[in-house]
Amino acid sequence: MAGIYNGDATVVRQDRYSTNCWKMTLAVPRHDAVEAGQFCHILTEFSTDPLLRRPFSYWDVRDGDDGTLHVDLLYTVVGRGTEAMARKAPGARMGYLGPLGLGFTPKPAKTWVFVAGGVGIVPFYFFAKQARARGRNPRMLLLFGGRTEAMLYGIDDFAGVGVEAQAVTEDGSRGRKGLVTQLIEEQLPALDRKDLQVYTCGPERMMEAVVRIARREGLPCEVSMEKHMGCALGACGACVTRVLSDDGADWRYSRICIEGPTYDACRLVLE
Amino acid sequence: MTGRPLSADLSVTLGSLALPNPVMVASGTFGALMDRVLDVHRLGAVVEKTITMDPRKGNPHPRVWETPSGMLNSIGLDGPGLEGWIKKRWPAVQEYRCKVILSVSGRTVEEFGELVRRLDQLPRVDAFELNISCPNVSHGMDLATDPAMTEKVVRVSKAATRRPVFAKLTPNVTDIVAVARAAVEGGADGISAVNTLRGMAVDWRKRAPAIGAVTGGLSGPALKPVALRMVWEICSALPKVPVIGIGGISTADDVLEFMVAGASAVQIGTASFVNAQAATQIIDALPGKLEAAGVSRIRDLIGTITAKAQKPSS
Ligand SMILES: Cc1cc2nc3c(=O)[nH]c(=O)nc-3n(C[C@H](O)[C@H](O)[C@H](O)COP(=O)(O)OP(=O)(O)OC[C@H]3O[C@@H](n4cnc5c(N)ncnc54)[C@H](O)[C@@H]3O)c2cc1C
Ligand SMILES: Cc1cc2nc3c(=O)[nH]c(=O)nc-3n(C[C@H](O)[C@H](O)[C@H](O)COP(=O)(O)O)c2cc1C
Ligand code: FES
Numbered sequence: 363m364a365g366i367y368n369g370d371a372t373v374v375r376q377d378r379y380s381t382n383c384w385k386m387t388l389a390v391p392r393h394d395a396v397e398a399g400q401f402c403h404i405l406t407e408f409s410t411d412p413l414l415r416r417p418f419s420y421w422d423v424r425d426g427d428d429g430t431l432h433v434d435l436l437y438t439v440v441g442r443g444t445e446a447m448a449r450k451a452p453g454a455r456m457g458y459l460g461p462l463g464l465g466f467t468p469k470p471a472k473t474w475v476f477v478a479g480g481v482g483i484v485p486f487y488f489f490a491k492q493a494r495a496r497g498r499n500p501r502m503l504l505l506f507g508g509r510t511e512a513m514l515y516g517i518d519d520f521a522g523v524g525v526e527a528q529a530v531t532e533d534g535s536r537g538r539k540g541l542v543t544q545l546i547e548e549q550l551p552a553l554d555r556k557d558l559q560v561y562t563c564g565p566e567r568m569m570e571a572v573v574r575i576a577r578r579e580g581l582p583c584e585v586s587m588e589k590h591m592g593c594a595l596g597a598c599g600a601c602v603t604r605v606l607s608d609d610g611a612d613w614r615y616s617r618i619c620i621e622g623p624t625y626d627a628c629r630l631v632l633e
Numbered sequence: 634m635t636g637r638p639l640s641a642d643l644s645v646t647l648g649s650l651a652l653p654n655p656v657m658v659a660s661g662t663f664g665a666l667m668d669r670v671l672d673v674h675r676l677g678a679v680v681e682k683t684i685t686m687d688p689r690k691g692n693p694h695p696r697v698w699e700t701p702s703g704m705l706n707s708i709g710l711d712g713p714g715l716e717g718w719i720k721k722r723w724p725a726v727q728e729y730r731c732k733v734i735l736s737v738s739g740r741t742v743e744e745f746g747e748l749v750r751r752l753d754q755l756p757r758v759d760a761f762e763l764n765i766s767c768p769n770v771s772h773g774m775d776l777a778t779d780p781a782m783t784e785k786v787v788r789v790s791k792a793a794t795r796r797p798v799f800a801k802l803t804p805n806v807t808d809i810v811a812v813a814r815a816a817v818e819g820g821a822d823g824i825s826a827v828n829t830l831r832g833m834a835v836d837w838r839k840r841a842p843a844i845g846a847v848t849g850g851l852s853g854p855a856l857k858p859v860a861l862r863m864v865w866e867i868c869s870a871l872p873k874v875p876v877i878g879i880g881g882i883s884t885a886d887d888v889l890e891f892m893v894a895g896a897s898a899v900q901i902g903t904a905s906f907v908n909a910q911a912a913t914q915i916i917d918a919l920p921g922k923l924e925a926a927g928v929s930r931i932r933d934l935i936g937t938i939t940a941k942a943q944k945p946s947s
Pocket of ligand 2: 592598599659660661662682683706708710736764801827828829851852853854856879880881882900901902903904
């Protein structure tokens with residue numbers, strides 16, 4: 363089925379990925395092709411409390427052997443909605459709306475650097491996989507920061523899609539001890555800055571730091587934003603971030619669910 | 634749906650405005666890509682996001698916060714302004730085959746009139762809704778908390794159009810009947826009740842309010858009993874005035890409750906965020922509910938509640 367699908371999804375699998383992180387496979391009817399960086403809006407319970415949907419990036423999307431589309435979500439439990447998700451067993455149903463938003467732009471640069479923090483890692487696995495499947499061959503380098511090793515979600519899966527992964531942790535349990543921004547500063551001198559594209563997703567303050575570095579170094583950078591959402595269809599105005607106005611003279615609020623969540627860092631107005 | 638087609642008559646009228654069914658989508662909860670998922674043409678009507686004279690940026694993020702069986706919003710009437718709306722939104726809206734109601738909000742009484750006058754020139758607008766009740770822009774003082782102001786705004790707006798004008802009221806008042814009465818005095822063809830209820834959420838760990846604008850408007854199922862009570866009060870006091878019930882409606886039963894309490898039609902807001910097709914699924918569910926109750930015309934239910942409010946609460 364083409365278009366945005368709004369309806370039930372069935373849980374096919376659910377595995378604990380690390381302490382607080384789960385991977386869930388959903389079966390949904392075939393819908394519009396998913397571009398890496400897009401997201402779906404999940405109704406975790408058919409109830410009035412919790413009431414609203416929760417947005418999740420696609421970790422992976424495959425054709426299922428049963429004629430459905432299999433969608434993998436990787437998520438951390440942070441509140442009631444994600445707690446409800448973690449309790450779901452195969453066969454359980456949830457509401458699904460997707461695919462939504464605009465994906466990453468695969469740029470012609472020779473080297474792609476993914477800078478991720480925490481669950482901000484999610485869109486990069488599918489981005490790398492999809493780019494490889496479409497015959498794109500940039501060198502892909504993942505710089506991944508987490509508080510501890512257990513929070514470097516899915517890091518070991520990246521070798522399989524041709525991504526070199528480097529980690530930093532705040533407690534030094536894996537990789538260097540420190541922050542991902544320090545890792546970028548260290549790596550930069552060894553990279554050909556004229557042929558580099560940065561993509562980043564993670565906690566807001568991390569992304570802001572990455573954007574500042576990219577601006578200082580004149581590096582093109584695409585950012586995937588995270589904001590609280592209502593409708594996820596551009597109707598309610600919940601999910602705004604500041605971007606330059608179209609004439610560049612002022613700023614305006616942009617609804618990340620339809621104009622994002624991915625943005626060229628040049629357009630963002632940091633708050 | 635399965636089985637034989639259900640035949641209950643869902644049509645209703647709001648004064649001179651005839652609708653094929655009583656279900657509309659509420660202002661500010663519909664727009665942009667929603668029509669890719671929702672079959673708009675099947676709705677009773679679309680109520681557009683409130684249009685203001687000048688573009689408005691709206692309030693800072695976070696603008697929504699989930700609360701028990703509801704949500705707070707402090708969007709702050711963001712929008713492209715009158716000219717921007719006509720340029721960006723009208724081309725899509727004029728293609729809708731359902732009725733189209735435009736919502737307007739002015740900073741002054743005169744601006745309401747001006748907005749209605751300008752929008753009245755568009756070829757296929759079916760009615761206006763005056764948003765005199767947005768809790769997010771008025772610093773707590775909504776026009777619709779003041780009966781005299783309400784009457785003035787409606788009068789000026791009515792003078793600017795021959796199409797039906799509905800006044801959308803705030804629940805943030807002690808006596809909603811007084812405000813409804815004033816709107817009718819001013820010439821309103823009907824009342825939309827209600828807008829959101831002012832509320833607040835606190836993140837105690839941060840010692841901070843949860844939403845950017847500190848307070849926001851409560852909507853969703855948590856609002857329903859309050860909205861239902863107010864619709865019932867207005868309909869009891871002003872039985873001839875068409876009322877559009879709004880607040881927490883998410884099922885066909887909710888619709889029928891509002892209609893029995895006196896509403897001639899309803900609007901679906903927050904439920905469209907929970908399920909973008911909520912409005913059409915509710916329309917689909919109505920005939921079965923009516924048949925099961927032996928009701929052949931939905932309009933026969935309007936105001937049939939056995940209890941009438943004696944006098945407005947004070
Ligand atoms: C485009 C997009 C893609 C996302 N992809 C993923 C993903 O792949 N994996 C994943 O684990 N999470 C992802 N998130 C975040 C995820 O939506 C939230 O963690 C989830 O909604 C929390 O729901 P909850 O009921 O468990 O928490 P709640 O009880 O609602 O909130 C718990 C905490 O999380 C914060 N929070 C809630 N919703 C959001 C939100 N939308 N954005 C930022 N903070 C929020 C709250 O402020 C609060 O501090 C994504 C968010 C966006 C906007
Ligand atoms: C995000 C959001 C934005 C809204 N914007 C408007 C608006 O622009 N104009 C208006 O008259 N009402 C606005 N409302 C109020 C709704 O139209 C409706 O009156 C209210 O949400 C109660 O209905 P509900 O419980 O079905 O959502 C908004 C509500 C929400 C949740
Ligand atoms: S979530 Fe409603 S506009 Fe983005």
